Amino acid sequence: MNNKNLMLNLKTICNNTFIDHDMKKNTSFGIGGNVKCLVYPETKEELKDVLNYINRFNLKFYFIGSGSNLLIDDNGYNGVVISLKKTFKKLKILNNKIYAESGVMLGHLVKQAVKAGFGGFESLIGVPGTLGGALIMNAGAYGSEICNYIDHVISIDLKGEERTYNRQDINFSYRKSSFKKDEIIVSALFNCKKDDIDKIKINTRNASNKRKESQPLRYRSAGSIFKNPSENISAGYLIDKAGLKGVRIGGAVISEKHANFILNVDSAKSKDVIALIKLI
Structure with a gap:
């Protein structure tokens, strides 16, 4: 079976599969050619099936978030692109913790943290992209980074196996993490601390204004x-x-x-x- 037919067959695994998709619509740059196959798995089970299929036929692949930190070649990408930005969107406040799936936009997570009275996330307001992408690059702004609040992260590898990484298992540095390129992050749990709500709102407003003024x-x-x-x-x-x-x-x-x-x-x-x- 040729490469094109292999990718077409992904539609039998995942309904949200798009062939020869224009990636200009999927990046904040608005630049790039077509990708041979773009997939939005809806569930963990569907994601595992897609990953197993890619692994079985040794297909070229790439994981993306919302495409906010991505430059795609004008000639496109001759492989499978997997994104969870439209489907893995659950977010829950659990006492002093936040559970969020990797397709949640970082801005939404920050707003929910502020609404719950959790301090520390304010400087990340306005940082674009999904939570998954933010974790991969250890997103940060004005002295704060997403890694500061991690309890654990769950990913899935190409064999469809789930892996749990506690904070001490992950090496974070400036705009970098140790997550493996052949694993896709599906969710994370954050440890949070209550803070003065007025202070949080002021910090959020200041960070937002600074971003608008300088960018x-x-x-x-x-x-x-x-x-x-x-x-x-x-x-x-x-x-x-x-x-x-x-x-x-x-x-x-x-x-x-x-x-x-x-x-x-x-x-x-x-x-x-x-x-x-x-x-x-």
């Missing part, structure tokens, strides 16, 4: 492109000092507002963004 949120982008080289110097500062703000290649431009953002201002191609990255 070009009106344009399509993937957020900050480069990691900060140190705690004392930001990548944006260095790019600004290099005089690169406003430099444009094709439909992509280095933001005048925040130099670490590359914006899609006019139907940019992936090659335009890559050229700017290489220039920086």
Whole structure:
């Protein structure tokens, strides 16, 4: 059986399977070609069946969240892309803990934490993407990171086996984690602490305002492109000092507002963004 038919057969396993799907609609950059197969499993059992199928036929695959930190090649991706952003959306407050599935948007989790009076999550308000993606890259902002509150994380590997990782099992660092690339995160449990609700609301508002004031949120982008080289110097500062703000290649431009953002201002191609990255 050829590769195309193998991917077509995924429809018999998962109804939410799309063939030759335009990925521009699935990334915050709005850039990229078609993916051969995009799959949104609805349940753990369906996800396990999809993963077993991929493993059995050795299909090329990639896991994504909501596509908010992703640049897809203009030529597309000749493989299977799996996302849980539309289906794994459960979130529960359990005493002083939050249980959330990996398709929950991080912004929604933060709002629910604030509503419950849990402190510490405020600085993450406005950070785009799903919880799964946030855990993989250890999302953070203004001195706080998602790893600070982890109790445990559950993932599923290509054999369909569930794995539980307690906080001490996971190595987190600046925008990085030790989760394996052949496992997909399905849920997480967070330890939370009650705090003064007025203080939480003020912190949330301040973080939100700071983001709006410093970032070009009106344009399509993937957020900050480069990691900060140190705690004392930001990548944006260095790019600004290099005089690169406003430099444009094709439909992509280095933001005048925040130099670490590359914006899609006019139907940019992936090659335009890559050229700017290489220039920086």
